[in-house]
Amino acid sequence: MGMTSRIECIFFSEFHPTLGPKITYQVPEEYISRELFDTVQVYIITKPELQNKLITVTAMGKKLIGCPVCIEHKKYSRNALLFNLGLVCDAQTKTCALEPIVKKLSGYLTTLELESGFISNEESKQKLLPIMSTLLEELNATGACTLPIDESNTIHLKLIEQRKDPQIVQEYDVPVFTQSKDHFIKSQWDLTTQQILSYIDGFRHIQKISAEADVELNLVRIANSFYLVLIVGCVFLPSLQYSNVYCTTPKVQSLIDDKSIQEECLTYVTKQGQKRASLRDVFQLYCGLTPGTTVRDLCSRYSQQLQRVDERRLIQFGLMKSLIRRLQKYPVKVIRDERSRPPRLYTGCHSYDEICCKTGMSYKELDERLENDPNIIVCWK
Amino acid sequence: MMFNPELAEDRKPMYRHSQSTLYKNGDNTRPISVILVSSGSRGNKLLFRYPFQRVAECTSSLAAKQRSPYALNTAGDVLEDQDGDSREQTPLTDEQLVAGFSDIILATILATKSDMCGKKFELKIDNVRFVGHPTLLQHPHIIQVSKTDPSPKREMPTMILFSVVFALRANADPSVISCMHNLSRRIAIALQHEERRCQYLTREAKLMLAVQDEITTMTETDGSPQSPFRQILPKCKLARDLKEAYDSLCTTGVVRLHINNWLEVSFCLPHKIHRTGGNHIPPEALERSLKAIRPYHALLLLDSEKALLSQLPLDCSPAMVRLIKTCSAVKNLQQLAQDADLALLQIFQIAAHLVYWGKAIIIYPLCENNVYMLSPHANICLYSPLAEQFAQQFPGHDLPSMLAKFSLPVSLAEFRNPLEAPVQEAQLIQMVVWMLQHRLLIQLHTYVCLLVPPSEDEPGLRDEDPPLAARVGGRSLSTPSALSFGSPTSSDDMTLTSPSMDNSSAELLPGGDSPLNKRMTETLLASLSEHERQVILNIPAAQSPEDLRMFARLLHYFRGHHHLEEIMYNENMRRSQLKTLFDKFRSVLVVTNHEDPIISIFQSPME
Numbered sequence: 001m002g003m004t005s006r007i008e009c010i011f012f013s014e015f016h017p018t019l020g021p022k023i024t025y026q027v028p029e030e031y032i033s034r035e036l037f038d039t040v041q042v043y044i045i046t047k048p049e050l051q052n053k054l055i056t057v058t059a060m061g062k063k064l065i066g067c068p069v070c071i072e073h074k075k076y077s078r079n080a081l082l083f084n085l086g087l088v089c090d091a092q093t094k095t096c097a098l099e100p101i102v103k104k105l106s107g108y109l110t111t112l113e114l115e116s117g118f119i120s121n122e123e124s125k126q127k128l129l130p131i132m133s134t135l136l137e138e139l140n141a142t143g144a145c146t147l148p149i150d151e152s153n154t155i156h157l158k159l160i161e162q163r164k165d166p167q168i169v170q171e172y173d174v175p176v177f178t179q180s181k182d183h184f185i186k187s188q189w190d191l192t193t194q195q196i197l198s199y200i201d202g203f204r205h206i207q208k209i210s211a212e213a214d215v216e217l218n219l220v221r222i223a224n225s226f227y228l229v230l231i232v233g234c235v236f237l238p239s240l241q242y243s244n245v246y247c248t249t250p251k252v253q254s255l256i257d258d259k260s261i262q263e264e265c266l267t268y269v270t271k272q273g274q275k276r277a278s279l280r281d282v283f284q285l286y287c288g289l290t291p292g293t294t295v296r297d298l299c300s301r302y303s304q305q306l307q308r309v310d311e312r313r314l315i316q317f318g319l320m321k322s323l324i325r326r327l328q329k330y331p332v333k334v335i336r337d338e339r340s341r342p343p344r345l346y347t348g349c350h351s352y353d354e355i356c357c358k359t360g361m362s363y364k365e366l367d368e369r370l371e372n373d374p375n376i377i378v379c380w381k
Numbered sequence: 382m383m384f385n386p387e388l389a390e391d392r393k394p395m396y397r398h399s400q401s402t403l404y405k406n407g408d409n410t411r412p413i414s415v416i417l418v419s420s421g422s423r424g425n426k427l428l429f430r431y432p433f434q435r436v437a438e439c440t441s442s443l444a445a446k447q448r449s450p451y452a453l454n455t456a457g458d459v460l461e462d463q464d465g466d467s468r469e470q471t472p473l474t475d476e477q478l479v480a481g482f483s484d485i486i487l488a489t490i491l492a493t494k495s496d497m498c499g500k501k502f503e504l505k506i507d508n509v510r511f512v513g514h515p516t517l518l519q520h521p522h523i524i525q526v527s528k529t530d531p532s533p534k535r536e537m538p539t540m541i542l543f544s545v546v547f548a549l550r551a552n553a554d555p556s557v558i559s560c561m562h563n564l565s566r567r568i569a570i571a572l573q574h575e576e577r578r579c580q581y582l583t584r585e586a587k588l589m590l591a592v593q594d595e596i597t598t599m600t601e602t603d604g605s606p607q608s609p610f611r612q613i614l615p616k617c618k619l620a621r622d623l624k625e626a627y628d629s630l631c632t633t634g635v636v637r638l639h640i641n642n643w644l645e646v647s648f649c650l651p652h653k654i655h656r657t658g659g660n661h662i663p664p665e666a667l668e669r670s671l672k673a674i675r676p677y678h679a680l681l682l683l684d685s686e687k688a689l690l691s692q693l694p695l696d697c698s699p700a701m702v703r704l705i706k707t708c709s710a711v712k713n714l715q716q717l718a719q720d721a722d723l724a725l726l727q728i729f730q731i732a733a734h735l736v737y738w739g740k741a742i743i744i745y746p747l748c749e750n751n752v753y754m755l756s757p758h759a760n761i762c763l764y765s766p767l768a769e770q771f772a773q774q775f776p777g778h779d780l781p782s783m784l785a786k787f788s789l790p791v792s793l794a795e796f797r798n799p800l801e802a803p804v805q806e807a808q809l810i811q812m813v814v815w816m817l818q819h820r821l822l823i824q825l826h827t828y829v830c831l832l833v834p835p836s837e838d839e840p841g842l843r844d845e846d847p848p849l850a851a852r853v854g855g856r857s858l859s860t861p862s863a864l865s866f867g868s869p870t871s872s873d874d875m876t877l878t879s880p881s882m883d884n885s886s887a888e889l890l891p892g893g894d895s896p897l898n899k900r901m902t903e904t905l906l907a908s909l910s911e912h913e914r915q916v917i918l919n920i921p922a923a924q925s926p927e928d929l930r931m932f933a934r935l936l937h938y939f940r941g942h943h944h945l946e947e948i949m950y951n952e953n954m955r956r957s958q959l960k961t962l963f964d965k966f967r968s969v970l971v972v973t974n975h976e977d978p979i980i981s982i983f984q985s986p987m988e
Contacts, residue, residue: 039494043504049486056505059497250978253941256830280832280971287973291754291789325757332763332781348761348781377781380788381755 005097005159007140008062008088010132013037013044014119015082021045024125027132032088036060044068044084052106054099063089065098067106071113081120085109085132097159101139108155118149131155171207171217172357173236175200176316203240203312207357237319240312242296243363245327245380246289252323255283261321268317274308281305285314289324291380328353330379331370346376410557410634410652413509414479414548415627417619419586420492421540427488428543428589429617431624433608479509479548491546498542501562505551512558513546514566516573518582540583545569545623556664557652564626564636564648571640572619581641585619592616618642635738645694654739666982670743671733673979676715676725677950679746680708680732683818689740704731710814713746743980744817745824745946747810749794750956752825752974755787759821767819775812783812790825790974823976826944829963830971831936833913898930905933913969922965931958932966939970944977 009031013023021041026032036059037044043057046068056065066086072079085105089095112118119125131147135157138145143159177200192215199209210217254261262279270277285305288298299311318324328351333343345355356366370376417428491511493502498517503510518540545568547561575581596609613620622638629636634653638646655662682689682705689705700723707721714732718725735741745751760767761784771780786796796809816822906914923929938948945959963970 035496039496042489047486047489049483050490050506053507054505058501058503248973248975250975250981252973252975253828253830256832256941278835280834283830283832284971287971290974330761332761332785334763334779334782343763347763348765377785378788379755379761379781379785381757381759381761 005093005095005143006089007098007136008090010136011086011088012128012132013041013066013084013086015045015078015080017077025129025132027129027136032062033060036062040064044086045082054103056095056099058091061091063091063093063095065089065095065102067102069106069110071110076120081113083109083119101157101159104157105135105155108149108153112149112153115153116150172205172353174203174205174240175209175234175236176202177234200234202316235320237316240295240315241363242299243294244315245291245294246315246318246324247291247327248286248289249322249325251321252283252286252318254321255279255286255323265317265321269309269314271308271310277308282309282314285309285311286318286323289318291327327380330381331355331376332379333373333376346370348379410553410650411631412547412549412561412627415623416487416491416511416546416548417543417589417623418488418492418546419540419543419582420495421542423590425488425492426586426590427484427491428586429610429613429620429623430484430487431610431620431627433610482506482509491544492542493544495542502544502546503558503562508551510549510551510553510558511546512549512562512565513544514562514569515542515544516569517542518573518576540586543569543572543582543586545572554652554663557650560648560650560652560664561630564630564646567646567648568626568638568640571638571644571646574644575641579641582619585617588617589613589620647694649738651737651739662982667737670979670982671736674714674729674732674743675947675950676718677713677745677946678743678980679710679713680704680717680735680741681710681744681814681817682708682735682741684740692740698731700727701731701734704728710744710810710817711747742817745826745977745980747793747813749797750792752790752792753787753813753822754790754825755784756821756823759784767821770819771812771815774815775808778812783816784821787816787822823981825974826946826977827972827974828941828944829939830941830973831913831939831969832971833916833969836912898926902926902930902933905936908936917966917969920966920968928962928965931962935962941973 009026009028011023011026011032013021016022021037021044023032023037039059040057043050043055044064044066046055048070051068051070054065054067056063058064064086065088066084068082068084071081073081085102087095087098087102089098109119113120116124118127127149131149134147135145139157139159145155145157147155149155195215196209196213199213204212207217209215255265256262256279265282266277266279269282282305285298285302288302289295293301295311295315299306315324319326330348330351331346332348333346345358350358352363352366355361356363359366361369370378414430414432416430419426419428490504490506491502491513493515495517498515500514502513502515505511545565547565549558549561572582576583592613593609596607596612600607610620614624618641622640626636626638630650630653634650636646636648636650640646651662651664651667655667684692686705690702693701700721703721703723704717708717712720714728715725717723718728721728723731732741732743736743755761761781762768763781765780768780771778771783793809793813797806813822906917909917917923917932918929923932935948935952945956948954948959949956963972
């Protein structure tokens with residue numbers, strides 16, 4: 001559990017029929033000052049319009065997250081029970097991961113109250129205090145907490161770190177496992193994923209996998225996106241060919257500056273069974289990637305450096321860490337003749353990769369076709 | 382080999398169309414609503430909000446709304462999803478998000494207690510984030526009551542505090558939230574001033590509340606719902622100002638108000654202004670870049686001189702006008718200072734200001750040795766609006782053909798054709814300037830790194846020497862000044878110390894093999910390991926004491942962070958000298974070309 005979501009205090013606040021809004025319990029004790037509560041109480045015990053909304057207010061260097069509940073019934077004095085179980089963190093904390101927990105807790109307590117009057121009964125309400133203590137301790141320690149409340153109710157809570165949206169995967173992207181796929185028991189997976197798993201070798205792109213594994217393209221894409229990225233640890237890279245051209249980015253210097261990236265790199269790119277590649281060789285190889293130089297050119301020019309380095313893994317690592325970037329060719333039909341049809345693919349918006357994939361042509365075929373056309377110019381970027 | 386998958390996730394697919402990100406970014410940088418609230422003797426009041434709620438929807442179709450489980454209810458009942466799932470199933474539109482909050486509830490939650498005044502106010506409710514700067518108008522007891530006045534105290538409604546609040550989507554970037562808070566604070570300062578001077582705010586508030594009361598009575602009598610705020614607009618200048626602020630933030634990102642036709646409040650949202658390729662340049666990156674401006678950089682205006690001058694306010698500084706008139710893409714900042722007769726410090730300040738406001742970018746001054754290449758984010762589409770503009774500006778030339786010439790890195794010198802008329806060359810320079818202004822080109826620089834071949838006779842797992850970068854510490858060459866540069870929209874002044882000129886290493890010592898020189902060389906080489914020293918000394922070129930001395934003197938640049946032009950500037954050396962040196966010592970140096978990461982954010986912000 002990182003420092004990012006540390007909970008400083010858990011409080012239980014309610015509307016007392018005579019005293020008004022107050023904090024009934026808080027752990028640790030006395031954490032929320034009288035002053036702080038006065039300032040924020042309007043956001044804790046709220047007007048009916050704000051019930052069941054996740055409210056986060058920042059004041060006096062603290063962030064309070066709560067979800068006010070209002071249960072209306074004749075049996076309550078003032079015909080309604082208002083309460084709020086909330087968390088307090090430091091104002092700088094990122095609290096997104098805590099929000100579902102607050103929501104869940106508010107739901108639990110509401111259920112408990114509706115079923116057995118857990119809150120309105122003074123005796124059972126006291127059980128809240130040890131519950132809150134345990135919550136605070138366990139959530140901060142492990143990010144999860146399971147608490148039985150009574151014979152029939154148990155609370156399960158877990159902090160889930162926010163994930164970025166899964167990336168959009170294109171047909172010509174190549175899935176590369178970042179962990180050994182042998183780690184995972186095949187039978188746990190659905191049929192589609194099992195089918196394609198063996199075709200993932202770090203060099204076949206999705207369209208190829210789809211064709212060879214005889215699985216419909218969309219399914220493959222979905223399987224790839226969700227299962228592999230989230231569970232296995234897999235990234236998608238553009239396909240690698242020896243005719244590809246790359247160039248260095250300013251980040252290539254991190255290979256020199258950052259010892260951990262250095263270590264990772266040298267281990268990853270060294271050929272199997274060989275002595276570890278030297279930093280100088282690897283750096284020279286990366287710097288040898290320049291616009292106009294294909295991977296093939298690199299191999300012939302730097303054959304000495306490549307004795308201990310696997311060039312395919314070199315490129316992969318470089319792409320993954322953004323040390324290098326790929327330069328793509330974009331054909332543009334510079335219109336000369338008014339009568340000819342406007343270009344559909346040769347507009348500068350589609351790279352060679354895309355065009356080859358869409359039309360089924362090979363790189364070489366496309367090259368030959370375009371080289372003979374005087375109206376077509378090519379931009380690299 | 383195992384990877385850390387989290388690190389790998391940082392990689393972005395190279396040619397993914399960033400439409401979804403564009404949409405998301407556009408969504409998150411604009412406010413959903415602007416709200417003015419006050420608190421005083423009449424209690425908490427919502428004075429004005431914009432955009433207006435569509436009142437007809439709210440009241441008459443309430444029943445219809447209740448059918449949908451996703452609509453925000455305005456009646457206050459709790460609508461629970463069947464499974465108790467509280468997650469949002471469909472993203473609500475911006476209007477729906479805030480429209481769901483009634484005027485009264487907004488007044489309650491946004492008009493804070495007085496002890497929250499003078500500080501940033503931030504409140505998040507489900508998917509909406511409210512940010513403002515509640516400001517105290519006066520101490521409650523300051524109201525003077527004449528003790529000798531026998532007449533009963535007249536109840537003068539007094540305003541104690543007010544707040545201009547912006548509602549944003551909850552997942553807006555923290556820097557956007559910070560900027561909105563800034564704007565709220567600036568408006569508050571102006572309003573506070575005008576209130577003290579002539580009770581401006583109280584008067585406007587009175588007008589607003591009067592209209593609201595009027596409309597409420599009307600609604601009660603004819604029953605036809607109307608938005609009171611729509612009626613307020615023509616009557617209240619402040620309401621119009623707030624509406625303008627909102628509209629500007631949503632469109633250009635540049636806000637310019639005249640509170641009470643007197644005080645100017647100006648503000649820009651960098652996220653809207655500095656956009657390239659569908660992404661915005663984060664303000665922190667912008668600031669980092671501006672802190673690293675050197676005297677050898679140049680300022681490139683993004684508008685024509687005329688257009689820029691016409692945008693300046695009447696009371697702008699004459700220094701700025703002089704700078705704009707004198708600046709040019711081929712002139713570096715030092716020369717600009719001389720030509721405009723201004724201190725270099727001032728030039729830095731004004732330049733940074735222009736850059737921040739999106740009126741200029743920093744480049745390396747144009748010269749024939751500059752090497753340019755197409756920016757990875759350049760739009761090279763045949764039908765792009767840029768292509769059209771280019772054709773208009775340079776008749777007879779088309780943009781894609783021109784761009785194709787920069788497919789591979791090319792220096793301007795290579796375009797030189799002695800048979801061409803000089804006017805062609807001038808036009809080429811204009812085209813290059815145009816392309817730089819439109820973020821189509823990046824400039825490549827040469828960087829050098831010292832990497833000595835490892836010795837062969839080391840056993841198994843050798844502990845590699847930490848690279849030179851880690852060892853040669855101390856000397857900070859990258860920034861010339863302590864540019865303490867908060868956002869210029871904050872009230873902090875930009876404090877700059879003058880760019881230190883003591884970045885060059887040892888003065889040019891007289892030539893020859895004097896013992897002083899020898900010792901100097903030894904000292905400089907002392908930071909190297911024994912092995913490295915040996916290898917270097919074994920290089921044939923090292924036998925020449927002058928060459929060795931030059932090498933040793935420049936050693937600290939060979940970390941891959943200083944490009945050729947910087948070394949030339951700092952050490953007052955010619956390009957040919959340096960290139961020869963690199964060639965002589967090529968067995969221990971690795972050379973690479975890439976863009977200058979500091980200023981390349983203007984061309985290619987994606988990191």
